[in-house]
Amino acid sequence: MRDRRPSDERAASLSRREFLKISGLSLSLPVVTDFRVMRVAGAEVKIFGPGKVPVTLNINGKAYTAHLEPRVTLLEALREEFHLTGAKRVCDRGTCGACTVLMDGKPVYSCSVLAIDAQGRSITTVEGLMKDGRLHPIQQAFIDNDAQQCGFCTPGFVVACKAFLDKNPHPTPEDVRKGLGGNFCRCGTYMGIRAAVLQAAHMQKGGASHD
Amino acid sequence: MRPIEYASPRTKEQAVRLLASTWGETAVLAGGTDLLSLLKDDVIAPRRLVNIKEIEELRGIAFDPRKGLRLGALVTIEELLDDPRVRQHYSALAEAAEGIRSPQIRNMGTVGGDLCQRPRCWYFRAGFGLLARDAQGRSLVLHGDNRYHAILGNEGPAYFVSPSSLAPPLIAYEARLRLFGPGGTREMPVQAFFRIPQSEEEREHDLRPNEIVTEILIPPPRGEASATYEVRQREALDWPLATASVALQMDGDRVTAARIVMGHVAPIPWLSPEAAQTLVNKTITEDVAQAAGEAAVRRARSLGRNGYKIQLARVAVKRAILRAVQGGAR
Amino acid sequence: MTESRSSSPAEYTWPERGHRRLIGKRLSRVDGPAKVSGKATYTYDVHRPGMLYGKILRSPYAHARIKSIDTSRAERMPGVKAVHIIQGPGTEIFWAGDEIVAVAAVDEPTAEDAIRSIRVEYEILPHLVIDTDPQRAGDMAKPTAEEIVGDPDAAFRQAEVVVEGVYGLPVITHCCLESHGLVAEWEDEENLLVHISTQAVSSIPNQMARPLGIPAGNIRVKMDHIGGGFGSKFSPDRWGIVAARLSKLAGGRPVKIMLERDAELMVAGARPSAYGRIKVGAKKDGTLLAWESTSWGTGGMGGGGRPPLPYIFEIPNQRKQHTAIMNHMGSARAWRAPNHPQACLLTMAALEDLAAELEMDPLDLFLKNIELTGRRAEIYRQELQIAADLIGWKTHWHPRGDQSHGPMKRGLGLAIHTWGGRGHASNCDLTIHPDGSVEIKLASQDLGTGTRTGITIVAAETLGLPMDRIKVMIGDSRYPASGPSGGSTTIGGVSSATRRAALDALDQLFAKVAPALNARPEDLEAVQGRIRVKGDPGRSMSWEQACATLGGMPLTVRGRNPGPGNLTSSGVGGVQMADVSVDVETGVVRINKMVAVQDCGLIIDMKTAESQCYGAMIMGIGYALYEEKIMDQLTGRMLNPNMEFYKLAGLGDVGELIVHMMTGPGYDERGVIGLGEPPVISPGAAISNAVANAIGVRVPFLPLTPDRVLEALHKKGGHHATH
Incomplete structure (x- = not known):
């Protein structure tokens, strides 16, 4: 069942029995199955998993490949496979923002993206914000304004603030209050974060080198 | 999350063929903000995910003063919010999108997904079913903690609230919605897409397991x-x-x-x-x-x-x- | 600018105000760059070679007896390396989420599959998870004897005004963003290495030794950074022991167990609830005469704490009785300032209600009775004045009930608090290397409070070096033992131990270099990277030259707390005031502004000290407005074990916050006192009082959600419906 011959179109509607045959689900084998091909609606479509399949991700400008089950999230891939542990798993349900990364420049919750689904996208993690060993202005502003305590929410907040500033280079304090509603902190570092965002915006406006 | 297959069809015809004709076997993946939570919480346990984000025709915002606004199902909340025509002509829609206060959710979540997301009822999410009944058939909502539940349309057996942010303004504008399935396209008022399930077998949407939402059509602005x-x-x-x-x-x-x-x-x-x-x-x-x-x-x-x-x-x-x-x- | 001393014990002191180069300044935390770049390593980030992932099957029932457990499918699964039954058949389970079976597997998905395959049969037993009514608790209620102070009956007869009310706040959770967890691995048959998210690096080995049957010295505990503790992470917990057992079963391979978010909220931390029926009697001029309280609360099966009532104001005549309710929810743990936020709300709300009844400004009522606060009366008086100025109390305060037009009602409220905060036992090894580098080791932990930074500042100040010359190494149980970080005891402990170590090390260094400078050791000082003769700066040598005289051997000195000299003390007072707006049509409360005025003795780092206050106010806004562990009596479960409905305050929800630290004469000479707990005590009471002032009626229970606010308004007289 792991060959790549297109199967009959009817097979596209999936029966439980077929699924079990394909996947060895009852044993949950962690084997690499690559993909199989189905012929549906006159075209061939690749079906990946449920076993491990090769997944290649473009992270901070570098290609990373691993064998992952389709159910593995981008966050888990970053952390467990590629050891990029800046993004954190906190709520794991797309609420708290600790896992925030950029996909094609936009902030997303990496806990709510499947790794296999992130292929072909440009992913930036907090580890990718430093350039030539120098902190990004928002990172420096976090330090200057003590926008961190335990620091567990910090990488997600840093990435979210970077994305916010990319989109709102000249924010008012009110913009900041409304624009960073997708991240939560438990220690209560919001005063520092607000100040950091405004400082970083000011620095960027002032022509300080950035990006 | 349970083991799962994944496919990324390029056309809607392929997509609906990859979807099973009964609920529970397969699921549609778009923005994923709700779907992944449902999978992780084991509220649903499909065996295949059909990612529809590769289907180009589901994208895009088009506006014509005489035809109105066409939103592809894959338009993200952020794209909607950023579109000056939406803000100018359909302010109720823009204001609803603004209410989703997480930029991350707005960048991931889609218009179609907003309409198709499942209720947040805490009994449903804890695995007690859409109608939230215990082994004796008692409604947990009626006998338990219903502080976030329905105050209208709550004659039963459903007591959850519709979580959609965009449906109320879309319905106010008399928007219509298009679905695509193996039998072709269906079109209906957005309002008709939502229904109150009468049994655990029914859903809160007029959606078949192998249909996908393809687009939303809003009538031209009438200066409202x-x-x-x-x-x-x-x-x-x-x-x-x-x-x-x-x-x-x-x-x-x-x-x-x-x-x-x-x-x-x-x-x-x-x-x-x-x-x-x-x-x-x-x-x-x-x-x-x-x-x-x-x-x-x-x-x-x-x-x-x-x-x-x-x-x-x-x-x-x-x-x-x-x-x-x-x-x-x- | 200078640091000089003889070795007489009386001279273990902090530098005088004019001589502080670093202490008390606004300095950035030393681990900031690691944290903002994602490089800081938390327990959750630890990867060990061959590491397995542990998962735990938890009881869905609040009260049950295990009938049978079938793990056979899990054991047969490829990739599953260990299965361990934590609580076997016959065991009674007392809360939903309790641990039943653990597995370890090669990756998380496999471990999840294994857990899902385990079958457990339960005999379901009756449960109680609600706490609002002690009558319902039956024999699960444990009343204490009534306590009498003075003659309350006579005092209430004498009182010209008596108010009575019910107040309360529910169980909340710690919700540490890094959940509880660890990586345990057997380095050999006898030695265990543990990376664990803990507030108590030094005491974890001893806690794990007995259950594992090995000497504490065979257990090494490491932790670089921790993603929040707030009082919930002093123990290795049952899952900590389980991880070690799984590792043993798997031939010593490292096993990582980090709690899922739902488990974290269900079982890994809760603050006890507290409710009270409070009666206060006073004279017309506001003089407090009598207190009566019947209080209750729960902390799960442990029954919870007992709030110290009345809080701070030692009203001369009191009658008090408290009932601890045991119930079937995950057990309470110390939550930042245990028992104080509860006592503060119950007391300050009752006093504010009294002020309203007297048609008196509560600020005046507090000042009128300030002597009842005891030896800190003068501090409170000063702090109340400063806070009132900062929030514009005299301008904005109005009698209860904002009479302005429209649905938005504004109000002010206040509360005061106290805490101990004396430095804990701490040992610190300070090493000066012959090349001039300095390293400091202590088995402490930095919870994000700035422990590393504080140690660095003290050492740099004392040795006359820049901060970046000091390498601070914490978070390893092989380092000198230091106390657990709880009760605001860390900064006092580690700063005192470091100060003593650095002073002693300097003494020894001065003795070595004195001959070369042709001076007596006691005439030397360490300033700006040089050792020089006091009053004759020309006679000096660089720090490096001085350290080279040590020869081949580094100089290591042990500093201890407690020890000679009064470097730390105890007992602080703080005042907070809140300015809120309440939408009386929706019951939504918004914080306009909050002010915290706080003393904590000598401040080591102003920046991180202020952060503690900001953070505490924000945490306080969270439990005042949003947080509640919602338990369902029907299913026995927590209904909101997630961050969607267990709501924390967001960045836009906290208004404008102002912190004023009390420093200078009268404060600095008290030495270093901890700050983690005190500022989190008052927000609930201050905000509740502000809401009452705004809307003209007390909302009796926190959190101040729209349903509670509207209900209070409704009882007051359908105010909301008229707009």
Whole structure:
């Protein structure tokens, strides 16, 4: 069942029995199955998993490949496979923002993206914000304004603030209050974060080198 | 999350062929913000995910002053919010999108996904089924903690609230929705897409397991005054407690026709013709808006702990009406 | 600018105000760059070679007896390396979420599959998870004897005004963003290495030794950074022991167990609830005469704490009785300032209600009775004045009930608090290397409070070096033992131990270099990277030259707390005031502004000290407005074990916050006192009082959600419906 011959179109509607045959689900084998091909609606479509399949991700400008089950999230891939542990798993349900990364420049919750689904996208993690060993202005502003305590929410907040500033280079304090509603902190570092965002915006406006 | 297959078809024809004809076997993946939570919580356990994000024709915002607005199902909330035409002509929609306070959710979540997301009822999410009944068939909502549950359309057996942010303004604008399935395209008013399930086998959407939402069509702007008002406890990402979207056809200061839709108050977005009727031929004042709010909740009833939501819905309607005539697109 | 001393014990002191180069300044935390760049390593980030992932099957029932457990499918699964039954058949389970079976597997998905395959049969037993009514608790209620102070009956007869009310706040959770967890691995048959998210690096080995049957010295605990503790992470917990057992079963391979978010909220931390029926009697001029309280609360099966009532104001005549309710929810743990936020709300709300009844400004009522606060009366008086100025109390305060037009009602409220905060036992090894580098080791932990930074500042100040010359190494149980970080005891402990170590090390260094400078050791000082003769700066040598005289051997000195000299003390007072707006049509409360005025003795780092206050106010806004562990009596479960409905305050929800630290004469000479707890005590009471002032009626229970606010307004008289 792991060959790549297109199967009959009817097979596209999936029966439980077929699924079990394909996947060895009852044993949950962690084997690499690559993909199989189905012929549906006159075209061939690749079906990946449920076993491990090769997944290649473009992270901070570098290609990373691993064998992952389709159910593995981008966050888990970053952390467990590629050891990029800046993004954190906190709520794991797309609420708290600790896992925030950029996909094609936009902030997303990496806990709510499947790794296999992130292929072909440009992913930036907090580890990718430093350039030539120098902190990004928002990172420096976090330090200057003590926008961190335990620091567990910090990488997600840093990435979210970077994305916010990319989109709102000249924010008012009110913009900041409304624009960073997708991240939560438990220690209560919001005063520092607000100040950091405004400082970083000011620095960027002032022509300080950035990006 | 259980083991799962994944496929990324390029056309909607392929997509619907990859979907099973019975619920539970397969699931559609778009933005994923709700789907992944449902999978992780084992609320659903499909065996295949069909990612529809590679289907180009599901994308894009198109506007024509005579034809109206066409939103591909894959348009993200952020794209919607960023579109100046949406803000200019459909302010109730833009205001509802603004209520989703997480930029991450707005970048991931899609218009189609907003309509198709599942209720947040905590008993449903804990695995007690959409109708939230215990082994004896008792409603957990009626006997348990219903502080966030329905105040309208709550005759049972469903007591959850529709979580959609965009459906109330879409319904206020009389938007239509297109679905695609093996039998071809179906089109219906957005309002008809939502229904109150009568048994655990039914869903809260008029959606077949192998159909996908493809696009939303909003009629051309008719110069209506429109707005959305949400009662939310937090400025940060938070589910609203009650919302109202209104679209008022005006002749000068006088309302000629109105559509008023409440969100988060019933198992479906709740269209209130009673409230709308109170506005016809009136000039909007605080008292007129207040009377519409009263009419909107006349049939509301508390399940025990959610009586306060009646007041919130009343206020949401009043404030949405006042905002519509005072600010329009703000 | 200078640091000089003889070795007389009386001279273990902090530098005088004019001589502090670093202490008390606004300095950035030393681990900031690591944290903002994602490089800081938390337990959750630890990867060990061959590491397995542990998962735990938890009881869905609040009260049950295990009938049978079938793990056979899990054991047969490829990739599953260990299965361990934590609580076997016959065991009674007392809360939903309790641990039943653990597995370890090669990756998380496999471990999840294994857990899902385990079958457990339960005999379901009756449960109680609600706490609002002690009558319902039956024999699960444990009343204490009534306590009498003075003559309350006579005092209430004498009182010209008596108010009575019910107040309360529910169980909340710690919700540490890094959940509880660890990586345990057997380095050999006898030695265990543990990376664990803990507030108590030094005491974890001893806690794990007995259950594992090995000497504490065979257990090494490491932790670089921790993602929040707040009082919930002092123990290795049952899952900590389980991880070690799984590792043993798997031939010593490292096993990582980090709690899922739902488990974290269900079982890994809760603050006890507290409710009270409070009666206060006073004279017409506001003089407090009598207190009566019947209070209750729960902390799960442990029954919870007992709030110290009345809080701070030692009203001369009192009658008090408290009932601890045991119930079937995950057990309470110390939550930042245990028992104080509860006592503060119950007391300050009752006093504010009294002020309203007297038609008196509560600020005046507090000042009128300030002597009842005891020895800190003068501090409170000063702090109340400063806070009132900062929030514009005299301008904005109005009698109860904002009479202005429209639905938005504004109000002010206040509360005061106290805490101990004396430095804990701490040992610190300070090493000066012959090349001039300095390293400091202590088995402490930095919870994000700035422990590393504080140690660095003290050492740099004392040795006359820049901060970046000091390498601070914490978070390893092989380092000198230091106390657990709880009760605001860390900064006092580690700063005192470091100060003593650095002073002693300097003494020894001065003795070595004195001959070369042709001076007596006691005439030397360490300033700006040089050792020089006091009053004759020309006679000096660089720090490096001085350290080279040590020869081949580094100089290591042990500093201890407690020890000679008064470097730390105890007992602080703080005042907070809140300015809120309440939408009386929706019941939504918004914080406009909050002010915290706080003393904590000598401040080591102003920046991180202020952060503690900001953070505490924000945490306080969270429990005042949003947080509640919602328990369902029907299913026995927590209904909101997630961050969607267990709501924390967001960045836009906290208004404008102002912190004023009390420093200078009268404060600095008290030495270093901890700050983690005190500022989190008052927010609930201050905000509740502000809401009452705004809307004209008390909302009796926190959190101040729209349903509660509207209900209070409704009882007051249908105010909301008239707009």
